[in-house]
Amino acid sequence: MRANIKIFPELFKRYDFSFFGVSTLIFIMGVLNLYSVTNTSTLSNHTGLYKTQIAYFGVSLIAGFVTSLIDLKTIYRYSYWFYFFNIFLLLLVLILGDVGMGARRWLVLGPIRLQPSELMKITVVLALSRWFTRNNPDREMGFKEVIFPFLMAVLPALLIIVEPDLGTGLLILLIFLVIAFYRSLKWKTIFIIAILSVLSGTAMYKFGLKEYQKKRILTFIDPDADAQGSGYNAIQSKISIGSGKVFGKGYMKSSQASLNYLPENHTDFVFSVFNEEHGFLGASILIFLYLTLFYRLIWLSQSVTKIYQSICAVGLMSIYFWHTFINMGMVMGLLPIVGLPLPLMSYGGSSLLTFGIACGLATSISNSRNLF
Amino acid sequence: MFGEDEIIKGHASRARWIAFIVLCCFFILGLRLFYLQVYKGDVFYRYSVNNKIRKEVLPSPRGMIFSRNSKLLVNNVPRFDAIMIPQFVKDRKKLITKMSAILGMSEKEIHKVLKRNGGQARYRPITIKKNISPREVAIMETEAEKIPGMRVSTFISRDYLDSEVGAHTLGYISEISQAQLPKYRRRDKFNYKLGDFIGQSGIEEFFDNILRGIDGQEILEVDARGRMRRVLEDNNLYKDIKNLPVLPGNNLRLTLDRDLQLAAFKALEGKVGSAVAMDVKTGDVLAMVSRPSFDPSKFSTQLTTNYWNSIIKNENRPLRDRSIQEHYAPGSTFKAITAIAALEEKIIDEKTTYDCAGKLKLGRRTFHCWKKSGHGKTDVVKALKESCDVFFYQIAKKLSIDKLADYARAFGVGSRTGIDLKRETTGLMPDSDWKEKRFGRPWQGGETLGCVIGQSYVLMTPVQLAVTYAAIANEGKILKPNLIKEVFSVFGEINQKSSPKIKSEMNISKETFRIVKEGLFSVVNEKGGTAYWYRPKNSTMSGKTGTSQVKSFSAEDIYKKCEDREYKSRHHAIFSAYAPSENPEIAISVVVEHGCHGSSAAAPVAKAIVDEYYKQKTLVSTD
Structure with missing residues (x-):
């Protein structure tokens, strides 16, 4: 870890503040929203949650800033080490992790509770980027070429799925898909994978499973879900979003949240409450901010000179993108409820830390453009 | 390896694709939001304000x-x-x-x-x-x-x-x-x-x-x-x-007979123990009670602290199902099995007699008969009738423990009956291997003397004892005790009907059974039999009393009156029987903890069950 103290002044001349800037904007909207969610309700026992969230963000900002100072060559060199260390942490969680809400996800180190599955999103991007950098045939890749990196993604995915946290596990695979696609996975291969997974998935679900097994899978996906009233949460979320109409009910005016209709409304369902209070207009602004992040990263992938950094940028983009898309899709009732947080909006320290580090990495990549 | 500008340029089209897909995804989300908030907004608004589901x-x-x-x-x-x-x-x-x-x-x-x-x-x-x-x-x-x-x-x-x-x-x-x-x-x-x-x-x-x-x-x-x-x-x-x-x-129809249950429970009033009655042909459990008991209704609504404490602090442990979870030395009720083994192994026959002088010396140890004055000349029928210990000690000198264990195990001693209840215990039938494994010491000849009269290491649960006596009654069939007659839905459709399950069948001669049954008959029905005073009113019953020592006593203490001892040192009273003596229908086992005498404490319980059983039968036939 060589932070170049000497070139500090020069560093700030070309320091890219855009990622931290946009992230902070989204976070401010998020924490205001969190305050509303937890303080509108009279019987809430989460009233102080926003303070914790601000503290988490502070820590994440520092972690992100430190990350942005680390030489990318160092990160490149230690990519696999990070990856294996994270795998080791995942194994540790399975053996002696702390059980919360029916799943083993946390690792407790004194006062710190960490979800290694969250960091895995980043380390898998680093490791895959390195693999695709080293193995860069100037041609399109088929099944045979990507089998190894695929396994690199499957291993942590499985470890996370058995925690159980199906959402994050599948997310790792989706990240792989984006990186492999970017690195010229053949269209033919992509279509075959897409068709096969859709077919086998539906066939399994339709014919291979009994009613109670389906229900069990649903509770497996989300242990907190009301096993009996599958659909109840989704309905409440839809009512919440819809009732916001164009301009919203106004800040601190969400009736659904105040009645605690929404389960987990400070984590997975923050977007519902945001929509109820700020309407279509508010949601559009928020989505615009997220899109800025995505497109800045995609643009970055084309403006760097090193292939590793280019792949990293795409990988980081995919982390942001899938979280945002899946979370928003699920609260709108378009996707099954899998319990993925909305980046920078949902309550949660591990999640914030992940996006803080991701932000730092993106900044570091951007800064390196201006180095000869 | 770096500096691959061209390669990155080569990925430009893929980057554009990714940008396009991201846009498409959010376009869909935007459409959905528009549908929910603008198009359907009023409907949802009404739901959120006026209605609660x-x-x-x-x-x-x-x-x-x-x-x-x-x-x-x-x-x-x-x-x-x-x-x-x-x-x-x-x-x-x-x-x-x-x-x-x-x-x-x-x-x-x-x-x-x-x-x-x-x-x-x-x-x-x-x-x-x-x-x-x-x-x-x-x-x-x-x-x-x-x-x-x-x-x-x-x-x-x-x-x-x-x-x-x-x-x-x-x-x-x-x-x-x-x-x-x-x-x-x-x-x-x-x-x-x-x-x-x-x-x-x-x-x-x-x-x-x-x-x-x-x-x-x-x-x-x-x-x-x-x-x-x-x-x-x-x-x-x-x-x-x-x-x-x-x-x-689904509803359950059990094999339990409510009247027999009540009779058995009443007969055990004030005692600590259990009674089991089962059909010797089908294995249907007709009665199975254990005392002290508890009120399950109170457990199933809201348990008051007082009631819970009264249950938990009772040192007789009312929650314990004594018929399957507790095992006892079967005492003299085990002699029926010893007699069968000896007859089958030709160690004795019907006419073999031994002289009982009240005790038997083996090596340095003296083994006592329960009757100090002895039984005199005794054959197998008399030995069962009067429960002579010395007669069986004589058998033990010739019958190896392993052989005896084979017979006992065939009768189900030492293994679960397989009744449809959890936490059933196995009981124990020792043999020389078992002792070697358990204590690392070889089997002693003297220990066999204890085993033949159902003492030493032998342990049986009341339900096992009932199965064993049912097997004597039906001449060789070990039945699985059955609790469920049928399963039927709320609409009365029968979903499942139980049928008798024979676990194993023994190959023992009819002659052996005849002799042992004669002995068991005389216990209840002939003057001088240990349970003569507790014979049922309107029917016949065959059975065997048992008194199992909880502690071993010194020679001078051994004939002390049981009732004079401290409660915890008193013998367990056991009685095992079947009725009627000809063409038996039910087998019964009764254990009364610290009841002192199989005859006076346990046999009356069996009698009460048999009496109730015949009262039912005559009621049904006169209907």
Whole structure:
């Protein structure tokens, strides 16, 4: 870890503040929203949650800033080490992790509770980027070429799925898909994978499973879900979003949240409450901010000179993108409820830390453009 | 390896594709938002402001349990709980004061309950007090109109009609514990969740998946005060949530005869022990009781601390099912097996006699007969009749422990009977290998002398003893004790019918059985037999008394009167029998802990059961 103290002044001349800037904007909207969610309700026992969230963000900002100072060559060199260390942490969680809400996800180190599955999103991007950098045939890749990196993604995915946290596990695979696609996975291969997974998935679900097994899978996906009233949460979320109409009910005016209709409304369902209070207009602004992040990263992938950094940028983009898309899709009732947080909006320290580090990495990549 | 500008340029088209796909995805999200908020916004707005939907779980009744003759043993009765639904509460303080007045709870207690349930969603009801009285229900119902948020909710609870009678066999239900939940979730088709009641012992536990129903659910639209407006039809908005019908559990008809149960339970009054009666042809368990007992109804509603303490502090452990969970040295009841082994192994025949002088010397040790003066010249029939120990000591000198163990095991000693109840214990039949393994010392000849009279290491459960005597009665068939006659649905359809299960059949000569049966007959029916004074009124019975020592006594202490000893040192009284003597129909085993004499303490219980059995029979035949 060589932070170049000497070139500090020069560093700030070309320091890219855009990622931290946009992230902070989204976070401010998020924490205001969190305050509303937890303080509108009279019987809430989460009233102080926003303070914790601000503290988490502070820590994440520092972690992100430190990350942005680390030489990318160092990160490149230690990519696999990070990856294996994270795998080791995942194994540790399975053996002696702390059980919360029916799943083993946390690792407790004194006062710190960490979800290694969250960091895995980043380390898998680093490791895959390195693999695709080293193995860069100037041609399109088929099944045979990507089998190894695929396994690199499957291993942590499985470890996370058995925690159980199906959402994050599948997310790792989706990240792989984006990186492999970017690195010229053949269209033919992509279509075959897409068709096969859709077919086998539906066939399994339709014919291979009994009613109670389906229900069990649903509770497996989300242990907190009301096993009996599958659909109840989704309905409440839809009512919440819809009732916001164009301009919203106004800040601190969400009736659904105040009645605690929404389960987990400070984590997975923050977007519902945001929509109820700020309407279509508010949601559009928020989505615009997220899109800025995505497109800045995609643009970055084309403006760097090193292939590793280019792949990293795409990988980081995919982390942001899938979280945002899946979370928003699920609260709108378009996707099954899998319990993925909305980046920078949902309550949660591990999640914030992940996006803080991701932000730092993106900044570091951007800064390196201006180095000869 | 770096500096691959061209390669990055080569990926430009893929980058554009990614940008395009991201745009498409968010375009779809945008359309959806537009649909929900702009196009359908007014509809949803109305729902969020005016209407609240509530999910009501419709509890499914658990199956009922009937006796052999279709008499109701376990019923479902409604139980009322006082609950509060936070979302409808207008004036929290007023509500708490009111509830505390109605329910006779202090406000502090109510605050405590609320605090414990503070974290959950506000539409979820909080139970303030379980199982409230009809008077409290009436007051609550009238006051509920004025005080929103307070309600009475109905649950189905369990009523065991004969309370303590057969409580161990029927079992009880209670709320599933946090520790049990994962195991049950994995198990089968039911959605076990906290708050569910599950069978915790006996038939309720073993047949939980048959008795259990599946809860239904109804989505209700309620007004601001929590009153139901209508059951929601499956309209477009709610197409994802379904109303689910209640599926009641299946009913059970048991093999237990209620009258025999009552008779057996009454006969054991004031005693600590158990009685088992079973059909010798089918293995149907007709009676199975254990005392002291408990009231499962109290366990299945709300257990009061007093009642719980009275159960837990009772040193006779009322929760223990003595018929299957406790094993005892069978004492002289075991002599029937020894006699069969000796006859089959040709160590003795019907005419073999030994002289009993009250004791027998083997090596340096003296083995005593229970009768100090001795029995004189004794053959096998007399030895069973008068329970002469020395006769069997003589057999032990020639019969190896391993051979005896073979016979005993064939009769089921040392293995579970396989009755459909959990936590059955195995009992124990020792042999030389077992001792070597257990103690690392070889078998001593003297120990065989203890085993032939059912002492030493031999241990049997009451239900095993009944199976063994049934096998003597039916001449060689080991039956699995059966508790379930049939399983039938609420509509009366029979889903499952039980049939007798013969676990094994022994190859023992008819002649052997004839001789042993003659001995067992004389025990009850001939003057001088140990159970002569306890013969049934209107029928015949054959059996064997047993008195099993709890402690070994020194030579001078051995003939001390049992009743003079301390309670915990008194012998267990055992009696095992079948009736009638010709063409037997039922086998019975009775154990009375520290009852001193198999004859005076245990045999009357068996007599009571047989008398009741014949009373039933004559009633049926005169009908």
